[in-house]
Amino acid sequence: MTTRSPIRPWDLLSLDDEIGDEDKDIRDTVRRFCDDRVRPHVATWFEQARLPIRDLARELGVLGMHLHGYGCAGTSATAYGLACHELEAADSGIRSLVSVQGSLAMFAVHRFGSEDHKRQWLPELATGRAIGCFGLTEPDHGSDPAGLRTTAKRDGADWILNGSKMWITNGSAADVAVVWARADERIRGFLVPTGTKGFSAPEITRKMSLRASVTSQLVLEDVRLPADAVLPEAEGLSGPLSCLNEARYGIVFGAPGAARECLETAIDYAIERPVFGRSLAGFQLTQAKLADMAVELGKAMLLALRLGRLKDAGRISPHQISVGKLNNVRESIAIARECRTVLAANGITLDYPVIRHAGNLESVLTYEGTSEIHQLTVGQALTGIGAFK
Structure with a gap:
C-alpha cells in the first residue's frame, strides 16, 4: 500500500x-x-x-x-x-x-x-522608535468600561488625571499612554507621555500566560497635562470601543495562528512518534483528533478571511467582529488543548510550542472582550435586546 x-x-x-x-x-x-x-x-x-x-x-x-x-x-x-x-x-x-x-x-x-x-x-x-500602550481596563472595571473611575478634572487650562489601569500590555515599556478617563461626566481620551510627573507603570509579574509580553498597571497620581493632551474627536464610550474592535479584528486572525502552530506540531509529532510498533499517526483515534481540529481550523480561517473582505470594503460591523473573536478563540484554545493530548507528556514542555500557546490563549480568551461579552453582543444583534445588565 x-x-x-x-x-x-x-x-x-x-x-x-x-x-x-x-x-x-x-x-x-x-x-x-x-x-x-x-x-x-x-x-x-x-x-x-x-x-x-x-x-x-x-x-x-x-x-x-x-x-x-x-x-x-x-x-x-x-x-x-x-x-x-x-x-x-x-x-x-x-x-x-x-x-x-x-x-x-x-x-x-x-x-x-x-x-x-x-x-x-x-x-x-x-x-518602533516609540512604544505606545492603551489604558482603559481598571482593577474593578474590565467588561464594564462605562464604570471606570479614572478622572480628568480641569485646573485652569490644564487637566489633572487620577486613577489606575490594569492589565496594560506594553505599559512599563511605553513612551506614551492613551488613557481613558471620566471628564465632566463624559469619557475622554488623553495622550500621556510616560515621563510625566505622577505617572508610573509597575510591571505585573508571576504570570502563567503571555509571559513573553510586558504587562503592567498604570498609576496616575495628580498627573498634570496641557489642554491639548485630550483627543479632540473622542467623546463617550464609542471612542475606546472602536479601538477595541480594531484589536479584536486582529485576534480573529491571530488566535488561529496559535492553533495552526499547535496542530502542525501535533501532526509532525504523531507521524514520527512510534507506539505499539507503529506510528502514532496511524491510529484511528489520533486521525480523528487531527481531522476534527483541521476542520475547525479551516472554518476559523474562512471566517477570518470573510471578515477581512468586509473590513476592506468598509462594511464590517462590531457584532461580526464579535462572531469572529468568539468562535476563533474558542476553537483555537480547544485545538491547543487537544494537541497537548497528542503529544502526551511531551506536550507540557517548552521543547514544543503547544503548552505555551495553550497558556497564552487563556489570556486571549478574556482580553478585548470575554466570550460572554461577545455572546451578548451577538445576542443583541439577533434579538435587538441588550442583555448586558
Whole structure:
C-alpha cells in the first residue's frame, strides 16, 4: 500500500486561493521574520518572562501597517490580519505587542487625535522608535468600561488625571499612554507621555500566560497635562470601543495562528512518534483528533478571511467582529488543548510550542472582550435586546 504526502492544515481547504498575491507576500515576509527572529528564542523569553520589546518593535515593520499616512504602510485589512496570524503562530505575546501598538494606541491617535498628535506620535510609533500602550481596563472595571473611575478634572487650562489601569500590555515599556478617563461626566481620551510627573507603570509579574509580553498597571497620581493632551474627536464610550474592535479584528486572525502552530506540531509529532510498533499517526483515534481540529481550523480561517473582505470594503460591523473573536478563540484554545493530548507528556514542555500557546490563549480568551461579552453582543444583534445588565 502506498501513502500520500501529508497535506498541511492550511492547504486542506486551499486557503491560499482566497488571498491576493500582495497580501500573501506580506504574510510570507512576516512568517520569515518569525522564523528567523522569534521562534529560536521565544521559549526562553517565555520561560524567563521577558521580551526584548524595543528591539522587536524596531525590527517588525508591521506596526500600524493597516493605517494610512504619517509613516504608516496603508496595507489592506486582510494583510494586517494575516500578519497577526503569523505573529501569533510564533507567540500571542508578539501579536499582542503589535495589536496594542497599532490597533489600540496608534489607531486612537489616527482616528481621534489632532493633526499635531498625528504628526508627533504616529511616525515614531510606526517605526518602533516609540512604544505606545492603551489604558482603559481598571482593577474593578474590565467588561464594564462605562464604570471606570479614572478622572480628568480641569485646573485652569490644564487637566489633572487620577486613577489606575490594569492589565496594560506594553505599559512599563511605553513612551506614551492613551488613557481613558471620566471628564465632566463624559469619557475622554488623553495622550500621556510616560515621563510625566505622577505617572508610573509597575510591571505585573508571576504570570502563567503571555509571559513573553510586558504587562503592567498604570498609576496616575495628580498627573498634570496641557489642554491639548485630550483627543479632540473622542467623546463617550464609542471612542475606546472602536479601538477595541480594531484589536479584536486582529485576534480573529491571530488566535488561529496559535492553533495552526499547535496542530502542525501535533501532526509532525504523531507521524514520527512510534507506539505499539507503529506510528502514532496511524491510529484511528489520533486521525480523528487531527481531522476534527483541521476542520475547525479551516472554518476559523474562512471566517477570518470573510471578515477581512468586509473590513476592506468598509462594511464590517462590531457584532461580526464579535462572531469572529468568539468562535476563533474558542476553537483555537480547544485545538491547543487537544494537541497537548497528542503529544502526551511531551506536550507540557517548552521543547514544543503547544503548552505555551495553550497558556497564552487563556489570556486571549478574556482580553478585548470575554466570550460572554461577545455572546451578548451577538445576542443583541439577533434579538435587538441588550442583555448586558
